[in-house]
Amino acid sequence: MRGVAGSFIVTAGWNWYHVKYRPxxxxxxxxxxxxxxxxxxxxxxKKLFLFIIKKTEHGAFWRNEFALSVDKLFFASSLFFLMFxxxxxxxxxxxxxxxxxxxxxxxxxxxxKHPNAxxxxxxxxxxxxxxxxxFLVSGILQYIGYSYYILDSQSKIYNIVVFRxxxxxxxxxxxxxxxxxxYLNGGKWxxxxxxxxxxxxxxxxxxxxxxxxxxxxxxxxxxxxxxLQHAGESGGSGLIWNWxxxxxxxxxxxSFLFLFFITKRFxxxxxxxxxxxxxxxxxxxxxxxxxxxxxFSSLQSTPEFVMAKSFYRYFFGKEEKINLPPxxxxxxxxxxxxxxxxxxxxxxxxxxxxKKQQLLPQKFKNTRPNIIIVxxxxxxxxxxxxxxxxxxxxxxxxxxxxxxxxxxxIFSKFYNASTPTITGIISQLCSFLPPTGHDELEREKRIxxxxxxxxxxILKKNGYKxxxxxxxxxxxxxxxxxxFESMGTDEVYGTxxxxxxxxxxxxxxxxxxxxxxxxxxxxxxEKKKEPFLMMISTVDTHPPFNIAKDTVQFRNSRSNVLxxxxxxxxxxxxxxxxFKNSEYYNDTIVIAIxxxxxxxxxxxxxxxxxxxxxxxxxxxxxxxxxxxDSILPKxxxxxxxxxxxxxSILHLLGINVSNSFEGHSVFDDRDKFPNLLGMHEFGLYINxxxxxxxxxxxxxIPGEIICRENDYNSATSSPLTLCEFLDFYKWKRQMFxxxxxxxxx
Numbered sequence: 001m002r003g004v005a006g007s008f009i010v011t012a013g014w015n016w017y018h019v020k021y022r023p024x025x026x027x028x029x030x031x032x033x034x035x036x037x038x039x040x041x042x043x044x045x046k047k048l049f050l051f052i053i054k055k056t057e058h059g060a061f062w063r064n065e066f067a068l069s070v071d072k073l074f075f076a077s078s079l080f081f082l083m084f085x086x087x088x089x090x091x092x093x094x095x096x097x098x099x100x101x102x103x104x105x106x107x108x109x110x111x112x113k114h115p116n117a118x119x120x121x122x123x124x125x126x127x128x129x130x131x132x133x134x135f136l137v138s139g140i141l142q143y144i145g146y147s148y149y150i151l152d153s154q155s156k157i158y159n160i161v162v163f164r165x166x167x168x169x170x171x172x173x174x175x176x177x178x179x180x181x182x183y184l185n186g187g188k189w190x191x192x193x194x195x196x197x198x199x200x201x202x203x204x205x206x207x208x209x210x211x212x213x214x215x216x217x218x219x220x221x222x223x224x225x226x227x228l229q230h231a232g233e234s235g236g237s238g239l240i241w242n243w244x245x246x247x248x249x250x251x252x253x254x255s256f257l258f259l260f261f262i263t264k265r266f267x268x269x270x271x272x273x274x275x276x277x278x279x280x281x282x283x284x285x286x287x288x289x290x291x292x293x294x295x296f297s298s299l300q301s302t303p304e305f306v307m308a309k310s311f312y313r314y315f316f317g318k319e320e321k322i323n324l325p326p327x328x329x330x331x332x333x334x335x336x337x338x339x340x341x342x343x344x345x346x347x348x349x350x351x352x353x354x355k356k357q358q359l360l361p362q363k364f365k366n367t368r369p370n371i372i373i374v375x376x377x378x379x380x381x382x383x384x385x386x387x388x389x390x391x392x393x394x395x396x397x398x399x400x401x402x403x404x405x406x407x408x409x410i411f412s413k414f415y416n417a418s419t420p421t422i423t424g425i426i427s428q429l430c431s432f433l434p435p436t437g438h439d440e441l442e443r444e445k446r447i448x449x450x451x452x453x454x455x456x457x458i459l460k461k462n463g464y465k466x467x468x469x470x471x472x473x474x475x476x477x478x479x480x481x482x483x484f485e486s487m488g489t490d491e492v493y494g495t496x497x498x499x500x501x502x503x504x505x506x507x508x509x510x511x512x513x514x515x516x517x518x519x520x521x522x523x524x525x526e527k528k529k530e531p532f533l534m535m536i537s538t539v540d541t542h543p544p545f546n547i548a549k550d551t552v553q554f555r556n557s558r559s560n561v562l563x564x565x566x567x568x569x570x571x572x573x574x575x576x577x578x579f580k581n582s583e584y585y586n587d588t589i590v591i592a593i594x595x596x597x598x599x600x601x602x603x604x605x606x607x608x609x610x611x612x613x614x615x616x617x618x619x620x621x622x623x624x625x626x627x628x629d630s631i632l633p634k635x636x637x638x639x640x641x642x643x644x645x646x647x648s649i650l651h652l653l654g655i656n657v658s659n660s661f662e663g664h665s666v667f668d669d670r671d672k673f674p675n676l677l678g679m680h681e682f683g684l685y686i687n688x689x690x691x692x693x694x695x696x697x698x699x700x701i702p703g704e705i706i707c708r709e710n711d712y713n714s715a716t717s718s719p720l721t722l723c724e725f726l727d728f729y730k731w732k733r734q735m736f737x738x739x740x741x742x743x744x745x
Contacts, residue, residue, distance in 0.1 A: 457488025
């Protein structure tokens with residue numbers, strides 16, 4: 001029965017993890033076939049074991065007592081497959097450790113029946129002690145790597161921590177077994193060579209991990225040759241040697257002493273049992289190790305392997321290094337982008353702004369205003385009345401009401417720096433052109449955190465007591481939850497969290513805008529923490545523009561685009577009216593800003609006959625700012641983009657801190673740089689003034705840009721070309737992966 005039950009558990013876990021559940025009949029049929037296959041393989045393996053035992057003329061214990069225990073061992077081993085049902089990495093790791101303990105006790109109990117039980121149990125205990133120590137340490141390290149590494153292409157695979165832990169543990173056990181075989185067959189001092197080499201290699205790896213954890217914590221990347229190269233420089237050394245490193249050094253010392261003690265006891269135990277007992281175990285360990293590494297195939301994604309590969313490529317010329325010529329950096333300075341290649345943190349700056357001026361009314365001299373940022377999904381200015389006169393009269397009366405408030409400043413010539421939502425918001429909150437892709441953020445969920453100095457974190461360090469973000473969808477979509485938390489956001493509210501506040505079913509892609517605005521205000525009332533930064537992303541204007549069940553029709557329009565924009569504006573109108581009558585009206589800044597431009601497919605001939613087919617993913621965006629008792633100009637028409645938002649807000653608040661921003665405050669020196677860049681896999685966008693003083697726009701998708709020699713111009717005064725921008729895009733991605741764009745620590 002144990003064989004049947006074990007086969008069922010193996011089948012259940014394996015198929016639950018690897019086979020689609022629907023249609024159900026197909027899942028059941030495949031599971032039944034797999035169950036039978038696993039059971040017959042078990043029976044075949046059992047018969048093969050008995051045949052080998054008989055042929056090799058082993059003692060009666062192996063033919064009788066141990067043969068009867070094969071079913072127990074198989075059943076105990078099958079319990080490992082229940083791990084496939086876990087969806088929490090830490091839980092699956094703890095469970096796997098428990099199964100390893102169970103296997104030890106099952107084997108130990110069977111050996112207790114052997115005529116030479118004491119000797120076999122010594123061997124069994126020695127091996128399981130080493131295995132468990134290695135698995136425990138590997139599990140902790142792999143979990144740390146999984147938690148902090150931001151470019152993990154396999155982070156979306158459930159139980160990847162266990163797979164890697166098993167793979168790297170068996171890798172080390174194979175080396176340990178080979179060292180042990182040398183110990184058994186060597187003479188005098190030479191017998192210690194194998195184990196000594198293994199021990200030194202493992203301890204060196206642990207030391208590298210010591211450094212790697214410090215780098216992971218502060219940069220979200222693995223220790224690399226670039227970090228090592230800049231270890232003596234400002235910034236680079238801070239990634240390697242920091243307060244965390246010294247704490248970890250203590251644990252390294254403990255691990256070193258513990259491993260040395262285990263190894264010494266293990267070798268001493270060889271005198272308590274015959275050599276062939278140990279030799280059998282060594283061979284079994286090597287066979288199981290090879291099988292396990294092949295079955296899990298996760299060794300190549302372990303941090304150890306990735307780091308070793310990066311050093312190999314670097315020192316043996318396999319690493320492609322992208323170096324931008326000085327003239328390209330010269331051209332980039334005309335866009336306000338300046339990098340110091342002599343520093344590890346190439347974008348680090350000492351301050352946000354140069355002009356010290358009073359931008360807030362006197363009432364905020366000793367207090368901080370609250371801030372509400374409304375990220376309007378896909379809100380190009382071409383769809384907002386205040387920017388377009390009577391083209392779509394009363395399409396956006398809510399935003400018009402805000403714009404018409406004498407305390408509101410209207411910003412024109414403001415463009416998105418990236419797209420879609422998550423990279424658009426990162427560019428605004430962190431003043432950062434993100435060289436990242438749609439797939440790795442939204443589908444692969446590869447980038448989980450960023451290590452930039454972003455607006456929420458800076459505000460929290462300068463008197464703000466609460467930062468929150470509200471999104472209509474699940475907060476793990478595009479890793480929004482972990483990304484916003486890494487930016488310093490205290491709480492992220494997604495569909496699950498909002499369901500505790502909002503009555504009724506979600507009416508859009510998640511909750512609709514009419515549902516979310518009241519929920520956001522309820523959250524603020526509940527928290528009662530001031531000053532605060534609260535952010536919300538609308539959703540009703542997300543393609544395909546017909547997702548909201550509570551759509552408010554624009555006149556008698558049949559255009560889904562116009563209806564969806566009118567719907568979001570109606571939700572904003574209600575929010576604005578309630579806001580004006582609330583306690584927040586006199587002490588809260590409200591910023592209504594597009595997260596990015598409207599997608600080109602929405603600019604159709606029926607509503608934009610002159611622009612259809614001509615626009616890109618970059619466009620002039622809506623940007624309004626209400627400040628209580630404002631002393632700002634009514635209109636600001638400085639050319640700016642998303643990367644200028646964080647510096648502008650900090651300048652407004654008078655918070656001047658060291659940073660790694662790429663943008664400039666519109667209240668400071670942004671007007672000195674009338675050229676703009678937009679960056680994403682959806683397209684590279686250049687908006688610049690040419691040598692004749694005329695504004696020129698260039699756009700193309702990175703993968704479709706074909707560069708020839710005449711697509712470059714080394715004259716610094718000449719316009720930036722798309723090919724030069726493409727090289728900058730690749731260079732920036734390299735800097736991103738090396739951690740050299742992060743905030744200076």
